[in-house]
Amino acid sequence: MDATTPLTGRSTIEQWLASPVGGPLLRGLLEQGGIDESSLAPARQLPLANLVEASRGRFTQEVVDQLVRGANGGELVEEEAPAPTAQRFTGRTTVVTGAGSGIGRVTARRILTEGGRVIALDINAGALAELAAAHPEGTVVPVTADVTTAEGIDAVLAATDGPVHGLANVAGITDGHRPLHETDDDVWGRVMAVNVDGPFRLMRALVPGMLEEGGGAIVNVASEASLRGSAAGTAYTVSKHAVVGLTRSAAFLYAPQGIRVNAVAPGPVATGIEGTFASEFSRARLGPFLQMIPPVTDADTLASSIAWLLSDDARNVSGVILPSDGGWSVQ
Ligand SMILES: NC(=O)c1ccc[n+]([C@@H]2O[C@H](COP(=O)([O-])OP(=O)(O)OC[C@H]3O[C@@H](n4cnc5c(N)ncnc54)[C@H](O)[C@@H]3O)[C@@H](O)[C@H]2O)c1
Numbered sequence: 001m002d003a004t005t006p007l008t009g010r011s012t013i014e015q016w017l018a019s020p021v022g023g024p025l026l027r028g029l030l031e032q033g034g035i036d037e038s039s040l041a042p043a044r045q046l047p048l049a050n051l052v053e054a055s056r057g058r059f060t061q062e063v064v065d066q067l068v069r070g071a072n073g074g075e076l077v078e079e080e081a082p083a084p085t086a087q088r089f090t091g092r093t094t095v096v097t098g099a100g101s102g103i104g105r106v107t108a109r110r111i112l113t114e115g116g117r118v119i120a121l122d123i124n125a126g127a128l129a130e131l132a133a134a135h136p137e138g139t140v141v142p143v144t145a146d147v148t149t150a151e152g153i154d155a156v157l158a159a160t161d162g163p164v165h166g167l168a169n170v171a172g173i174t175d176g177h178r179p180l181h182e183t184d185d186d187v188w189g190r191v192m193a194v195n196v197d198g199p200f201r202l203m204r205a206l207v208p209g210m211l212e213e214g215g216g217a218i219v220n221v222a223s224e225a226s227l228r229g230s231a232a233g234t235a236y237t238v239s240k241h242a243v244v245g246l247t248r249s250a251a252f253l254y255a256p257q258g259i260r261v262n263a264v265a266p267g268p269v270a271t272g273i274e275g276t277f278a279s280e281f282s283r284a285r286l287g288p289f290l291q292m293i294p295p296v297t298d299a300d301t302l303a304s305s306i307a308w309l310l311s312d313d314a315r316n317v318s319g320v321i322l323p324s325d326g327g328w329s330v331q
Contacts, residue, residue, distance in 0.1 A: 006071070006072050006077045007019055007021070007022045007067075007068065007071040007072065007077075008068055008077050008078060008079040009047060009048050009049030009064045009065075009068060009078070009079070010047045010048075010049065010079040010081075011047065011048060011079075012044065012045055012046060012047055012048070013026075013040055013043055013044050013045075013046055013047075013048055013051075014044040014045060016048055016067075016071075017037070017040075017044075019071070021070075021071050022067070022071045025067055025070045025071060026048075026067060029063065029067065033058075041295075042268065042293075042295050042296050043270060043295065043296045044295060045295050045296075045297070046270050046295075046296060046297070046298050047298065048064055048067065049061075049064050050270045050298050051064070051270070052064060053101070053102065053270065053271060053272050054270035054271065054272075054296075056272060056274075086114055086311075087114050087115040088114050088115075088116075088307070088311040088312065088313065089111045089114045089115050089116025089117075089166075089307075089310075089311070090114070090115035090116065091115070092111075092116045092117070092165040092166060093116070093117045093118075093119065093160070093162065093163065093164050093165055093166070094111050094116055094117070094118055094119070094164070094165060094166035094167065094168060094310060095118075095119045095121065095156055095160075095164055095166070095167045095168070095202065095206065096108045096111070096118050096119070096120055096121070096168045096170060097121045097122070097147050097168070097169055097170050097171040097198065097199075097202065098121075098122060098170035098171030098172065098221075099118065099120035099121060099122050099127075099128060099131060099170070100120075100122030100123070100124035100126075100127030100128055100131070101122070101124065101127060101271060101272040102170075102269070102271025102272050102273060102299050103170050103221065103266065103269060103271060103299045103302045103303065103306070104122070104168070104170035104171060105127065105131060105299070106299040106300050106302070106303040107168050107170060107302070107303040107306045107307065108120050108131060108140070109131070109134075109135075109303070110300075110303040110304070110306075110307045111166075111307065111310070112135045112139055112140065114307070116139075116166075117138070117139050117140075117141070118139065118140050118141070119141045119143060119156060119159050119160060119164070120132070120140050120141065120142050120143065121143045121144075121145055121147060121152070121155075121156055121171070122143075122144065122171065123144065123145070123146050124144075125142070125144040128140075128142035128143075128144055129142065141159045143155045143156055143159050147171050147194065147198030147199075147201075147202065148193040148194055148197055148198050150201075152198075153201050153202060153205050156202065156205065156206075157205055160209070163209060163212075163213045164206050164209055164210070164216070165210075165213070165215075165216055165217065166216060166217045166218070166219075166310045167202060167203065167206050167216070167217075167218045167219070168218075168219045168221070168306055168310060169198070169199035169202060169203070169218070169219070169220045169221060169243075170221045170306070171194060171198060172194060172195045172221060172223075172239075172273075173190065173191060173194045173195065173273075173274070174191075174232065174233075174236050174273055174274050174275065175187055175191050175232065175233040175234070175235040175236040175278075176233060176274070176276065176277065176278025176279065177232055177233040177236075177276075177277045177278065177279055177282040177283070177286055178233040178234065178235065178278055178279045178282060179233060179234060179279055179281050179282050179285070180234040181281075182278075182279050182281065182282075183233065183234050183235050187235055188235045191235040191236055191239050192235065192238075192239050192242075195236070195239035195240065195242075195243065196239050196242045196243065196246070199220050199243065199246060200246055203218060203246070203250060203261075206218075207250070207254065207259065210254075210257075210259050211254070211257050211259070214257065214258055215257065215258030215259055215260075216258070216259045216260070217259075217260045217261075217262075217309065217310045217311075217314075218247075218250065218259065218260070218261045218262070219261075219262055219263065219264065219306050219309045219310050220243050220246060220247050220261070220262075220263040220264075221243070221263065221264055221266065221306070222240050222243045222244055222247070222263040222264065222265040222266075222321055223236070223240040223243075223265055223266060224265055224266065224267050224268075224293075224323070224325055224328055224329065225237045225240040225241075226240040226241055226243060226244045226263070226265050226321060227265055227321070227323065227329055228329075230286060230289045230290075231286075231289075231290075232286075233279070233282060240265075243263060244263060244321055247261050247262065247263040247319070247321065248261075248319050248321075251318045251319030251320075252319065255318055255319075260309075260314070260315070260317065260318040261318060261319065262309045262314070262317060262318060262319065262320045262321070262322060263320070263321045263322065264302065264305045264306055264309065264321075264322050264323075264324045265321055265322065265323045265324065265325060265329070266302050266324050266325060267293060267294055267297070267323070267324070267325025267326055267328040267329075268293060268294075268295075268296040268297070268325075269296065269297055269298065269299055269301070269302055270296050270297070270298055270299070271299050292331065293328050293331070294325065294326030294327055294328050295326065297326060301324070302324055305322060305324040309322065
């Protein structure tokens with residue numbers, strides 16, 4: 001980025017901080033909010049606008065716009081999103097859960113911009129309506145439902161009016177990094193219900209149609225917590241290890257029928273997910289490990305990995321747990 005390129009919401013935090021105009025503006029705002037600049041270090045490669053979702057409302061779109069105006073003599077300069085290079089989902093219908101926010105929303109958008117149709121499931125009706133409004137009529141079929149309920153699964157089936165070619169099980173929740181001895185039955189039950197029961201039931205509902213069609217592609221969202229014990233609390237870690245078992249078992253069982261089943265294991269991603277510590281015990285034990293991991297990435301980066309696995313580009317790939325984590329898994 002040279003000195004004449006305008007700073008926008010798509011410019012990275014690093015570019016903002018390095019700019020002689022943007023740097024003082026952003027630092028001034030952080031000072032006002034009592035935020036230490038070093039706390040942004042893990043997110044330095046992210047576009048500034050990603051802080052809106054990642055900060056869960058503490059850093060608003062208005063603040064981003066105010067900074068962009070400040071850096072561009074009062075003009076709200078907007079940068080176009082890069083156009084998709086491929087149309088890998090033309091003529092295909094994909095069910096995407098968690099499509100109201102974060103990785104699920106960007107995965108849905110990626111499939112839509114590459115010509116596909118998306119049955120979008122989330123508990124957040126407003127977010128699904130926004131997704132549908134941003135895309136041509138009929139390409140998003142919003143299903144406002146809870147993936148943990150039988151009604152939710154039925155609602156997805158009712159929304160399918162033809163073959164379903166793909167399923168991305170993205171919806172998931174965290175556990176406040178609680179250690180085993182501080183995990184009550186409610187937290188355990190809810191985390192297992194959303195992260196394991198939901199994907200299992202949706203796969204069970206959609207696999208028969210894929211068997212009839214002679215193929216399909218399923219991508220489950222696992223986690224770095226699928227690969228190690230030092231990334232999250234007990235319930236989340238167990239649930240994401242279970243996602244690995246679900247993926248590998250189904251990949252083996254249905255390979256002869258052309259159904260590919262894979263998972264991505266994301267490292268840290270700036271989304272709306274709850275990432276705070278509900279436990280001092282865990283903060284003390286996990287905190288030092290989490291200081292050493294690769295920088296936070298954006299949801300679009302994860303959508304690339306998921307879309308690849310869903311597409312025919314990955315036609316020879318099944319049963320893989322693909323770390324998409326900036327290299328955390330080799331640490
Ligand atoms: N963000 C990260 O750092 C990270 C890292 C590793 C794995 N993951 C995984 O990625 C997936 C997506 O997370 P995200 O970071 O995009 O989070 P997010 O909170 O931004 O999005 C999750 C979406 O799932 C929806 N959802 C939650 N419970 C649901 C339910 N019962 N039924 C239907 N929808 C429900 C939420 O409304 C939300 O729209 C999750 O499975 C998460 O475990 C995230």
